[in-house]
Amino acid sequence: MPRPEKQLSPEASPRDWFGHELRTWRKLRGPLTHAELGVKVQVSGSLLEKIEKGTATCSQDLARRLDEFLETGGVLTRAWGMVFGQTEKPRPETESTPFGGVGISVQVQGGGTLDSARTRTSSESPASVDRRAFLTASGLAAITPIDLVRLVTPTAPREVPAQISPREIGQLKSLADVIHRQDNEHGGGGAVRELARGAIMWGAGLLPVPCSETLRPELLASVARLGIVVGASQFDAYAHDDARVSFRLAAECTEEAGEWHLRAKTYSFMARQEIWVGDPDTGLTHAEKGLVRSDRLTATERAMLHTARARAFGKMRDVANTLRAVGEADAAFEQSDPKQDPPWMAYYDYAQHHGDTAHALFDLAVHADEDPGQAARRFDIAVKGHGNAFxxxxxxxxxxxxxxxxxxxxxxxxxxxxxxxxxxxxxxxxxxxxxxxxxxxxxxxxxxxxxxxxxxxxxxxxxxxxx
Structure with a gap:
């Protein structure tokens, strides 16, 4: 049976009062568990639990989302300034606002998270057991059975076609190219972040639109690539929650489309993000999943994923496995043939490979007293090889x-x-x-x-x- 929740003392401090108020509304509107409420406002349940106990800071955006979902009449938002306004500082990983700062629809599509079948209420279970099994096996079950599409799609009316045509698919591809180029040249913040946010809302909104069977795989692949480049820019801007949703959307699209090359790219980025935020074990899991059926991947893609493994082992200070993974990455890269690679893999060239593997060796040199020479040589190759486009x-x-x-x-x-x-x-x-x-x-x-x-x-x- 679940553990009884800790008794709160609202009189102890403003934070304790705020936490008590949040718990009161959570119980009143459900009662909801922390995890259930976290799904609705797109943060982790553990964060909400800590806010209730007065041990974590609530962002102003999160206070607004809580007020909106719990229908408090704005109590938490009005109290936020007095409780947290003078103490909140930017954090590397933020619990960020939903795309566009707008409300999220509560409709879930049946038959699969990306299918355009009949509407079901959010309390029903997904029709596809296989889809749930995939999400669980992929470490993506934190938001199931919530429809991934609605996490990036606003309730406000949006311009969508009556039927998917090659024109929409071409636009998706062009958007992905633009965001990828701008992100590499300028970083994921500022105007690039705003462009990415609007693009993923529009792209996800196309998935329920009627589409012929012949065009459906190409639509899914185009949305997947858009999800990858948008997720990458959000990752760079430390909008980590948004990035995870974009990557999950991409992963689902690649699974449904059977697109192994984009699947590998998605898991590579998912691995890099988790390694960056301090969870190399999860990052290693993502990299290993990307290598499933590696016989279907190009040598460059295998090198990319082995490099992600090396970076995970490097963060773990595992010298033997880091060096082994770097060796496997080098061996795969020696077999690279750009003519066999999909266009989006053009970025993974000689400079990129050496820079990425150097990151793994950097951790060994700085934290495990390994020879820094090899990492230094690889970084030098990367610096000299990257042009202004990167x-x-x-x-x-x-x-x-x-x-x-x-x-x-x-x-x-x-x-x-x-x-x-x-x-x-x-x-x-x-x-x-x-x-x-x-x-x-x-x-x-x-x-x-x-x-x-x-x-x-x-x-x-x-x-x-x-x-």
Missing amino acids: ARSRAISQTKLASLVMAKGDDPRQAVVLGHRALDDVGKLTSCRAADDLRELARFAGRYGSLSDARDLRERIATTVQA
Whole structure:
């Protein structure tokens, strides 16, 4: 039987009062469990439980969503400023607003999460047991049986065609190309994030539209690729909840379409995101799933996924498995033939491969006292090989190289020079990941407090990341 919930003391502090108020409304409107309410407002149930206990901060956007769903009349939003307004600071991972800041529909489509069958109420179970089994096996069950489409589709009327035609599919492909290019050149924040948000709403909204059997696989593949590039830009902007929804949508589309190449790409990005946010075990699971039926993948795709495995092992400080995975990635990449790769894999070239594997070796050098030389050589190849079209990748590799030299080298002034070069690129980006890497470099530079060049670098980094 479930454990009894902890007694709350609303008089203890403003946070405790806020948590008690949230629990009161949650019980009144259900009663709902933390997990059930979390699905409705698109945050984890554990976060809501912590807010109720007064041990976690509630964002202003989350307070609004709670008010809207629980129909409180705005109690939590009005109280938010007095309780959290002076203390809330930006966090690397935010519980972000639903796409477009609008309400979410409560209709679930039957037959499969992406099928356009009859409407069912949200309390019913999914018709497809196989689909639920896939979600559970894929580690994506946190939001089932909620329809993935409605998580990115607003209730407001939107312009959709009466029937899917090649024109809509062409537009989806063009949107994905534009977002991919803009994201790599400028980062995932700012205008790119707004473009991505609108694109995924429109793309997901096409899935229930009538579509011929011959066009359906191409529609699913086009939405999947859009979900991948949008998720990647959201990941870069640290809109992690939004990114996970976009990646889940992409994964579902690839499964339904039987698109193995896009499936591999989706799981590669899902792995990278979880590794980045500090969950390398889940990241490794995603990478391994991407390698299922690797005989259907190109050598470049296998290299990409083995690199994700290496990065996961690197975060775990598992030297033997990291080196083994890097070796497997290198062996696969040696067999790469761009003519066999789908167009979206063109980014994974010589520079990208060396930069990605260098990240895994960086963790071994800095945290496991392994030789930094191999990581440094690979970062150098990545920096020299990335053109302006991949300014973010170049900046991140340059920053990590500077950090490596600052942490493990014997010439901090060389690291300072590399750091300033990275700042020349990062200053033009809206990338949370690039900014976090700069903060790491500043921490390493702090070891040389008596060196004026290192102090100057830290000051420039502080100015850049605050801009």
